[in-house]
Each structure stands twice: as structure tokens, then as C-alpha cells.
Amino acid sequence: METRQAYRQIMDAVSVTPEVERRVLAGLRRSLEAPRPAPLRWQPRLAAACAALLLCGAAALPLWLDSRAPAETPPVQVTWGAQQFSSVGELADSLSYPLLLPAEVPDGYALDSIRCLRGQLAEVVWQGAGGQSLTYRMAPGAEDVSGDFTAYGWEDTLTAGAYTVTCKGEDALVFLAVWSDGTYSFSLHASAGLTTGQTAELIESLSPLDA
């Protein structure tokens, strides 16, 4: 037997069986449910911050007295070219196009994250009590903006209001919906899945953000 072929055969035996999947996910659940270690890092940071503040204050006091221009608060930054906002209004103001958002989401979801990616892709995430999430994206153009390249079990189209929506999912649930109106591209990702009815209802509730 060729050695390369033998190596592949050996490694093919190391696979994620249903038993392995069950063990790993159970272990993961336990890790996530366990209380995280106390953020000890903030204590030395606090001490260092106090010491630095005293030194800087003593050195900069004369300068501060001379120039008391209000400091601008930079927008909160997250890594990977994303800009986080504290309200959908701020997100809408930063965009060069009118933001459309769902007016209705399924019960149990609350707003969790508001971001703009790469300057023009608006992303709003709602999170449920059990950790499940709904991620809505909107951007100019006609390309798929979902960022989800999973090969789902089925793909179908449905009509929601004026939109023709491509839905992808497993069993009876929709995990990804993508659609476009010719000018803007939209996507909705549901980590725990939605029924087609819930998906259609959410998309049909899209409306401009009230000023």
C-alpha cells in the first residue's frame, strides 16, 4: 500500500462520530455554563490606571489649564474593520442610504449588537434568552451579504411582501434568508431557525427607521 494512501486511511479513521459530537457539545455546554473566572485583569489595570493618572495629571496639569477643549469621544471600535454603535439611530446616521429594519421580531429576542462593517454593511443582531441569535444585514448592491456559506439541507424561494426571498434551512426551519430589491441586498440568519411563516412576517415588517 502506498504510504500517502496509508496515512490518509489512518487519519480517515479519526472522524467526528455522533458519539464524539455528543461528547464535545456536552463539554462545550458545561464550559459555557460554568462561571467565567473573575476578570482579575481589571484589578492590576485599575492600579496601573490610577498610578498613570496621578503621574500624567501632575505632568499635564499646566497644559490642561491652558487648553480645555472638549475631547471628542471616538466611535467605539471593534476589530476587523467593524464599527459598533449604541443605537440604531446612530447606525442609520452613519450610512449613505436609508436603513430598513424589521419592525417585528419573534418573541423573546432583544437587541444585542448594532454594527457597520466595511463602511456600508449594516448589521443588527437580536439575541434570545437561550443564546440563539437573529442577524439582519443590509447593504447597497445585489451580492449576498450574509457571510454564511453553509451548505444547508434545502433551498427554496418564498414571497414576502414585495420581495422574492431565497430561504435555506434544515428540516422545517429556515436558517438563512437572502433577498434583494435590485438596489439593496438583505440577509437574515437565524441560529436556531425560524419557520417560513416567522421568516415571511419578519421580512414583511421591514420599514424605514423613524427619524
Place this chain on the structure above:
Amino acid sequence: MEGILIPPRPGLLARLRLWLAGSPGERAPDRPLEDAALVLRRHGDAILPLAFSYLHRRDEAEDVLQDTLLQYIQKAPPFSSQEHEKAWLLRVAANLSKNRLSYWKRHPQEELSDLLPGESDDPALAAVWDCVKALPPRYRAVIHLYYYEQYSTGEIAGLLGKKESTVRSLLARGRALLRDIWEEDENGD
């Protein structure tokens, strides 16, 4: 629209603690467990063998798989494609595996590596496995990623955070260490 478009406000003490731990928004919100389950199905069969190629123990490789998914939940960035996602996961798994090897070096463990992963009685497979087990750790990932995942040397370099010339050297030296078996194959033994 309250609760849908207006996020709940954390308390003053929580906000102060977040500020002292790092500016708000530096850490992205955790992804839900369901995302990790989907990732396990998509890429688990790539992550587990890579970890096994380092550690040679199935139980330890499963621990690395679990820790990789935990990192994914807590720290993964947005991905531009599935390949990008897979490469990130493999890099995390490689780093976690190397951490374990470093720990074992400082705290020597009884040799418990699997005799042969799988239930085959093929002596040829066992012979190859004996050779692979004897390979020093620094060659294992490169050999695995090149011959099993079929990445190019450039892709392996990006994945492992090494220079491509380093990867080519490691691949050449790893193959040289296995040369006896390669030569037997080439001679048709």
C-alpha cells in the same frame, strides 16, 4: 419597538468594570452554541485529525476540538468564506495542540498514544503509523496538512504563521525522516 430597537442598558458598575477591562466593544458578543454545532459538522473532520496528528491521542484531540469551538464561540471574527473559517479553526487547533505538547514537555506523561486509530489489523497501516508516531512534533502538522488536507506550502505557511521557505524545509526534512518508507513505495515493495 422598545426592546427590539433599544438595547437594555447595563448598570453603572458593570459599565465601569467593562471600561477598566478594555474599551466597550473590543470583545464581540459570544456566538450561540448552535453556531458551534454547525461548525463542528462543517469542519470537525478536519480539526480532529489535525489535533490527532500532533498529539497521537484521541481523547486529547477531542479536548482540543472542544477548546477550538470554545474559542470560536468567544473570539472568532466574521469570515469572508468557508475556507477562511476553516483556516482560522485549523490555526487555533494547531496552536492549542502545540500548547499541550509544551505542557507535556514540562510535565512528562506516560506514553499512551493510540496504537492505531481505527480498528484495522492491517500490518502495513501499523508500520506506517509507527513511523508517523516517531516523527518529531514540528514536522507533524506540515506533513498532515500537505498530505491529508492537501494544502499548498503557501497556504500551510499562512495557516501556521510560518514563512513558506520554513514550511518547505520542514516538509522536506519530514519526508526525509520517512524516506525509507517512501523509497519502499517507489521501488514497488
